[in-house]
Amino acid sequence: MNSLYGKKALVTGGASGIGGAISSELAAQGATVIVHYYRSEDAVKELQKEVLESGVGEIIPVQADLTNEDAVNEFAKTILSLTSSLDILVNNTGDLVERHTLDDIDNAFWEKVMAVNVTSTMMVSRVLLPLLKSADDGASIVNLSSLAGRKGGHGGSLAYSTSKGAVLTFTRSLAAELAGEGIRVNAVTPGLILGTRFHSTHTTDESANKTISEIPLKRAGNPRDVARAVAFLASEYNGFITGATLDINGGVYMA
Known part of the structure; x- marks a missing residue:
């Protein structure tokens, strides 16, 4: 893997859970990590403290609602004030929100889940594309x-599963679109x-x-x-892997 020393990374939803572990891992490998959060201010402050005490890497917190286009545009302005280029973008923000089956789902809920999991990923990738293109x-x-x-x-999990399937299609399509720019997706x-708010909220012990x-x-x-898998894909910033999906499930799904 390439060294992340001197590299700039951004992790959305990067304060706790999987996102927090990703932010911590990238920082431990020497990156400066801009950590987006929405409500997890206490968690991001604790993460920032832990990384500072480790003496390796840096955490820079930035708050935003990534489901709102105006807020995403303001978020981009903040990022532009912090850095002139971006080597790594991790689109981690997402949630199941609630469980609804087809017979009780409504359009407002469906659109909310899509906004959280798919539209936010598209908007963040779009506004930060100029910074990604500027990476050395x-x-x-x-x-x-x-x-x-x-x-x-x-x-x-109908809405959630559909949205996460869309993220995979988005990934393959964007990989083809940005390959000529030297940006891998x-x-x-x-x-x-386990050990995340997501499963604590949505998964029973049974x-x-x-x-x-x-x-x-x-x-x-x-x-x-x-986090280790994400760090591998992130650190191969000038590598040969793009448009790929890495399954992390202990062998439940093998493709």
Whole structure:
């Protein structure tokens, strides 16, 4: 892998959970990491403190609502005030929001889930594209999808699974579009990753235990499992991997 010393990275939803682990890992490899957060101010301050104490890397927090176009444009202005180029963009922001089946889902909820998981990824990538094009050695975009985007997810995750499948298609299409600019675009699809707010909110112990029993490696994943994979794809900023999806699920889905 290439060294991340001197590299500039941005992680959306990067204060806690999988995003926090990604931010921490990139910083540990020497990057300056701009960490977007929405409500997790306490978490991002704690992350900033931990990285400062480690003596390696740097965390710069920036708050924004990435589902609002005007807010995303203001977010971009803030990023432009911090750096003239960007080597790594990790589109991590996303959520299941709530569980709804087809017979009780409404358009407003559907559109909210799409905004959180797909539209935000598109808007952030769009506004930061000039900075990515300015990277010296090519740049890397890593999009966070989900095993649900591969397999369809558990009951009540219709909107979420559809949105995460869309992230995979977005990744392949954008990879083809930006290859000539030296910008690689890849995705990761985490399976059951415990120790996150997402699964604490949306996954019961019974469901988690059943899923673990069906995982060939016989354990759930943790945020560091995802962070290491993202760091690999990010650090190969001038590499030969683009348009790819890296599955992180202990063998539940093999492609």
